[in-house]
Amino acid sequence: MEYVNHLKSKLSKLIFLEINKEVLAENFNIPELRKSREELFLPLSPEYIAENINEDLTKHLPFGEFVKGMYYVAGADPSFNQIPVYRELLVSLHRETVIKGLVAKLIVEDKQEEGLIYLLGLFTIHGEKDVLKNLLVLLEELSVKESMYQQALLRYADIAIEQELLEGHLFKGSALRFAGNFSQSLFHLREYLRLGGEETKEITDEMEFLDRKARITEGEAILYENPERFLELVLPLLSLEEDNPKLLLMIAIAYRMLENHDKALYYLNDALAVDQTYVDVLNEMGINYAAIGNYKEAVNYFHKLFSEVRTIEILTNLIMCYINMGDLEQAKKHIEIGELIDSEDEILLEIKNYMRKLEQN
Template identity: 25%
Template sequence: MSKEFEKFLLKKTNEVVFIELKENKTVEFNGVVIDSKTPLPVLLTNIVGKVNEVSISDFKTNDFIDGMAYIIGIDNEFIHKSKYIDLLLAIDKEIWKKFLSKSLFLANNGNKIDAIIYLRVANVLKKGNIDILYNYSRILEEMSNDSSFDDNEKNIFLDESFNSFKEFINEFPDYPFGYYHLGFHYYNKKNYAIASEMWKKSITLNINEDKRDELIERINDIDAKVKYEEGYNLVINGMHEEGLVKLLPLENDYSDWWNLMFFIGLAYRGLENYSKALKYYFKVLDLNTGSIETYNEVGLCLMAEEKYLEAEKYFKEAQKMHIDSSDIWCNLGIVYFKQNKLDLAKEYINKAFELNPDDEVTLAWKSHIESMN
């Protein structure tokens, strides 16, 4: 259990009240004797309706069962934990079944925090039970998507669920639903290759037909994402032809991925095939009209083709969306220089320098224009 989740659970201790025996008094539960050194916990909700000063006689055994279970589930380091465990097992050796059943009832009725608490005590009393551990991980996952919790709490639940499912598949490597859920955790972390492995494992373990069909579709999408990641990393690292080998086969099935179209365009620009680059950049603009980078890329291609007036138009569109981009100011300065508008060129290059005095391209053009003067 993470420290963050432990802190979250410990806040629930304010829902427990401890009843202390008078000195030299004892109480017995099925042969287990409790003396005044061991207070007995009762849920605050079970105090309601009692008199102001309560005693042992005001409560039923079930009140103490709930209280002991609750504090064990909340605080793993509680000083009287072992004594409470002895008491619970003395009352009923199979009492963990009651807590499992109660947790599922609570979860189905919207009280997922208490459901988790009762699952935790069930796990203490019955180590290695698949139903306890699976439902613990699954309910935490549901809590991470519950709008009644804030973002920080949801992240705590998500991390606890993720770590719990990892432990689950180690303990129950032949249970397909552990891999099914863990795959989604990896997918949401953008670890697509590992997510695909988890889901493929789930299928080989004969997950039910509906889930299998869902996973096959998701795996196909993931495999495409993995190839896309490999492709765009190659393009970014200057390996344009190798990148296209990965990216182009995805085009037919994923023509609505604007970022796929963008990196295909970037690869072609890197190969100085500006007409093909523009073809893909215009596809991007059809899919994502607000892409500043694409307007800038179109301008660069048009400028390379010496279509300066058209390039200026696209750089201007990009500048409307990002007025403080030194790159765009510099590119406009170059366009004006190419059109022999030297005063404008100098103005725009100087503005680019003002915004980013360390940019090497801007520095080179600034020196070039100043040398002409």
């Protein structure tokens, strides 16, 4: 996952110093350290390195900087091979309150990502539910700015659900909304309330929003196979989605498929009022005008659109309009352009064959 690699890359700025295990075991009463066959390397905190970059880092080292460094490594890479040893050390030292204070300080200073790493470290080492809740809050904030953290939000929300934290469902709902899975997002918000979560106005509004989006997504899946059912699903939602040009376009497509071109054009004009540059809406306008025999108006839309988006699909629509208008000269000119774009396009080949038959007659 992207965020995992991103956090691991943070370790490259740390300095690890080899520490005598016997001294640590003696001073901090951790006899288990002596059982480890591996050498012990402790990281200095990134803050200490940044502030003492020009100093000899092997002299006058406060042990607290190693403590911070170990939490930092545990957050940036929970699979780091010395994490079990770090856990023994940190659990025996009881410095988590200091690290929680550091997290608060970093967040106030708008260093959210650094704060996140220490929070992840706290959770990796101690697994406290309160830390997990704070972690989810911060991950949700970061997910708004950086999409890679949406993966982390989903992962730790699942962990919270496994630990029977109500908030897990709340934050999983948030993660799924980021991913565009509105129906599952709504399910987890309902689970949050069913299990005893507090129903606030914000949650109620969010559930109404998700229900609306889930219905639209359901409708989109059946638009072309069942336009009537699509309209039944989405038209009642339109008063709250009237500034949604994609929905207006889909409604127009449904009406076109039902051969109600007047209504299709009505909704297309509404969509253009929201977004005048929406390419698919402009294309649909041309298709509808062509369907009612107004080829001159259709040509205006297709010609304008083709000058901006030079696709073979738009060009073949334009060519057919010229043919239906009887302007075979323009049709031939645009067929030549089409051959430069994609000479093997099936529709273009059919048009060329049709043109040959017209000329023979």
